[in-house]
Amino acid sequence: MLLKVRVFYHDKCFDGASSAAVFSRFYRERIRNDVEFVFSGLLHRAGALFNEDHFDGDENAIVDFKYSSSPKITWWFDHHQSAFLTPEDAAHFEQDQSNRKFYDPDFKSCTSFIAMVTEQRFGFNPVPLSDLIRWTDIIDGAMYPDAKTAVEMKEPAMKLTMVIESAQDHTFVPRLIPLLASMPLAKILEQPFVAPLLAPLLQRHQRSITILKDRTESKDATLFFDVTDQELEGYNKFIPYYLHPESIYSVGLSKSSFRVKVSVGSNPWANSERLVNLAKICERYGGGGHARVGAISFDVTQNEAARKAANEIVEELRAILASANVPSPRVLVAHSFGGMIAAAYASRFPHEISAMVLVDPVGAREARTDAVGSAGRRVVRAEPRDAPATQRARHHLHHSGRLSGRLWRLRHWGWAIHPAYGHCCGPRRRCIRQCRERTLHSEI
Numbered sequence: 001m002l003l004k005v006r007v008f009y010h011d012k013c014f015d016g017a018s019s020a021a022v023f024s025r026f027y028r029e030r031i032r033n034d035v036e037f038v039f040s041g042l043l044h045r046a047g048a049l050f051n052e053d054h055f056d057g058d059e060n061a062i063v064d065f066k067y068s069s070s071p072k073i074t075w076w077f078d079h080h081q082s083a084f085l086t087p088e089d090a091a092h093f094e095q096d097q098s099n100r101k102f103y104d105p106d107f108k109s110c111t112s113f114i115a116m117v118t119e120q121r122f123g124f125n126p127v128p129l130s131d132l133i134r135w136t137d138i139i140d141g142a143m144y145p146d147a148k149t150a151v152e153m154k155e156p157a158m159k160l161t162m163v164i165e166s167a168q169d170h171t172f173v174p175r176l177i178p179l180l181a182s183m184p185l186a187k188i189l190e191q192p193f194v195a196p197l198l199a200p201l202l203q204r205h206q207r208s209i210t211i212l213k214d215r216t217e218s219k220d221a222t223l224f225f226d227v228t229d230q231e232l233e234g235y236n237k238f239i240p241y242y243l244h245p246e247s248i249y250s251v252g253l254s255k256s257s258f259r260v261k262v263s264v265g266s267n268p269w270a271n272s273e274r275l276v277n278l279a280k281i282c283e284r285y286g287g288g289g290h291a292r293v294g295a296i297s298f299d300v301t302q303n304e305a306a307r308k309a310a311n312e313i314v315e316e317l318r319a320i321l322a323s324a325n326v327p328s329p330r331v332l333v334a335h336s337f338g339g340m341i342a343a344a345y346a347s348r349f350p351h352e353i354s355a356m357v358l359v360d361p362v363g364a365r366e367a368r369t370d371a372v373g374s375a376g377r378r379v380v381r382a383e384p385r386d387a388p389a390t391q392r393a394r395h396h397l398h399h400s401g402r403l404s405g406r407l408w409r410l411r412h413w414g415w416a417i418h419p420a421y422g423h424c425c426g427p428r429r430r431c432i433r434q435c436r437e438r439t440l441h442s443e444i
């Protein structure tokens with residue numbers, strides 16, 4: 001009797017299918033090999049995402065998709081910012097002791113996350129799949145050098161992505177997953193059940209470029225298009241930025257047989273830092289995603305609600321850009337304790353900063369010589385006007401226990417800021433990121 005392992009994966013997604021491939025190979029090699037895998041795609045849709053009755057394996061795994069607190073789910077991996085449907089689900093995950101549920105929103109792809117976790121914790125060897133893992137990072141993380149590369153569809157991984165995203169037949173991706181786990185990507189493309197799908201899809205891809213060229217309205221660096229009257233499910237999401245390289249955000253409405261989708265994205269090649277977390281905006285409408293790209297699914301009958309949400313988001317993004325579109329590089333202006341935060345920011349993100357103005361800063365000397373010096377930029381003006389107050393602040397911080405005595409002797413400010421925020425911010429990576437958000441939103 002074989003053990004039945006049901007693997008739920010993010011459907012119509014290269015990373016979802018690849019996650020299922022890496023997970024199943026890992027399971028067979030490191031957990032047990034007398035198993036039969038059954039692959040089931042999950043899609044974001046309006047209403048309930050999971051049907052408990054479908055969790056019918058001896059083991060049930062979810063990869064690259066939202067968390068379920070069902071006791072039948074025995075494995076879970078995800079990297080989406082919006083991984084939890086409710087705070088209760090997040091709390092359930094926090095309390096989990098199984099050591100089989102893993103989450104890290106900092107990973108570019110769930111595939112590389114699974115590879116890393118299973119290698120470190122279970123001794124899995126991901127090397128034979130390194131090409132697949134590298135490409136999921138490039139594709140899911142939108143790490144193409146430019147929009148042209150992303151739209152030209154030259155690489156086998158990109159062709160496979162297109163095939164997966166537009167697959168109409170529900171048995172297609174489950175057939176593909178075992179190949180992703182065992183065969184070079186170029187070879188998979190030659191398979192008789194894959195090869196014939198390509199030519200018509202490439203034609204459709206060209207047609208979608210023409211349609212989007214026609215339909216896209218560009219204003220205040222935010223694109224909007226409505227293609228709900230077209231069969232465009234699975235269009236390449238980089239086309240809008242290829243057509244409008246000057247844009248920063250894009251909001252698109254598209255339709256398939258079971259949903260109307262509002263896609264919200266940011267231009268990966270725009271010479272501007274993202275200003276808002278798009279996952280958060282989508283969550284307000286019942287959707288989710290990542291900071292740089294998100295989506296909301298509406299029932300197929302809810303055209304109007306979807307259009308209304310899309311219009312509101314377009315207005316919101318345009319308003320944000322109109323009021324706060326400060327192109328990088330920026331001049332940082334900071335006061336008092338903000339001087340220290342600004343210095344840390346400058347050393348962490350030197351490419352964003354062209355100059356700094358520090359008014360009565362804490363630790364101005366160090367900021368000038370170390371942080372800004374190492375960033376290779378210049379201080380426009382660093383003048384501790386109120387030297388005794390600065391002295392007092394330094395003295396207080398020095399002895400408050402929040403900062404160690406060694407802090408002021410540290411040479412590198414990006415590191416030095418850490419003890420100050422480490423207590424409230426947790427792990428170091430998060431800490432730096434939160435300092436950065438704090439710097440942008442409250443100190444500047």
Ligand SMILES: [Mn+2]
Pocket residue numbers: 010015016064079109110140
């Ligand atoms: Mn993913």
